[in-house]
Amino acid sequence: MLKLSRRLQTIAGLVPQHSRVADIGSDHGLLPVYLLQTGRSDFAVAGELNEGPLQAAVRQIEAAGLTGRIAARRGNGLAVVEPGEVDCVTIAGMGGALMAAILSEGMAAGKLEGVTTLVLQPNVGEDLVRRWLLQQGWYLAAERLVEEDGKWYEVLLAVRIADAEACSTMLYNPTFLPLDRDEEEKRRLLLHMGPWLLRQPSNVLRRKWQSEADKLRKICARMGRSDSAEAAEKQREMEREIETIEEVLGCLQTDKRSFS
Known part of the structure; x- marks a missing residue:
C-alpha cells in the first residue's frame, strides 16, 4: 500500500467512504491509488493536464493493479469527468484563484452534477475558495490545518446540504x-x-x-x-x-x- 504525505493523508481522510472520486490535477495519481487500496473509494478518475505526470499516474495505477478501477485522463480541470460520473471531487496543490476558476468552469459545464462532496487544498488564496463555496451554496463542513516540512496546508471539506445557506450564516456569524x-x-x-x-x-x-x-x-x-x-x-x-x-x-x- 502507498504511503502518503501528511498533507495527502489528511485529504484522503475527508473523502467519504465508498465515494466515486475525481482527483483533479492528480500529478502521479498517488491519492486515487491510495483511496482504492484502502477501500475508501470504489472508482476514481485521475485527471491531469500535462502528459508527463499523466503517464506517471498510468504507471502508478498499473503497478497497483487498479487499471480497471482508476481512469487516468488528460484534460483541463473538470473536463475529464462526465456529469454524474463521480460524487466527490478532490483538488489539491494549486492556488485558490485557479481552484475557484476550475470549479466555476466545471459547474457551468454541468460537471458538478451529482457531486455532493468537495475536498480542497489550496496552497494560497484559501479565502477565495471559502468565498466561492459560500457564494455557490456549498457548506464548509470541516477544515484541517496540516504542518509539513515547514509549510502549512489548509484542507477544506464542503458538502451539498438542503440548509446550506442557514448553516453558512451561522458559521460565518x-x-x-x-x-x-x-x-x-x-x-x-x-x-x-x-x-x-x-x-x-x-x-x-x-x-x-x-x-x-x-x-x-x-x-x-x-x-x-x-x-x-x-x-x-x-x-x-x-x-x-x-x-x-x-x-x-x-x-x-x-x-x-x-x-x-
Missing part, C-alpha cells in the same frame, strides 16, 4: 470573534483564517499565524527604509494586519468556544 472590529472586517477574518480553524484553535494554527505576522514584520522593516509615500502606506496596512492577527490569536487563547 461575525459575533463569534470578540474583537473591536465592524462586522465586515470580522467576516473577512473568518474567510481569511478559517471559521472552523478559529473555532477549534490548535498550536499549529497559532504557529502558522505567528509565522505570518513575523513575515509581515520583516517586510515592514524593509519598507521603513524607503522614503516613498506608497511604501509608507503599505507599511501602515501591514502593521494593522499584524495588530489584527495578534488580537485574534489573543482572543483564541482566552475564548475557546466551540461552534454549535
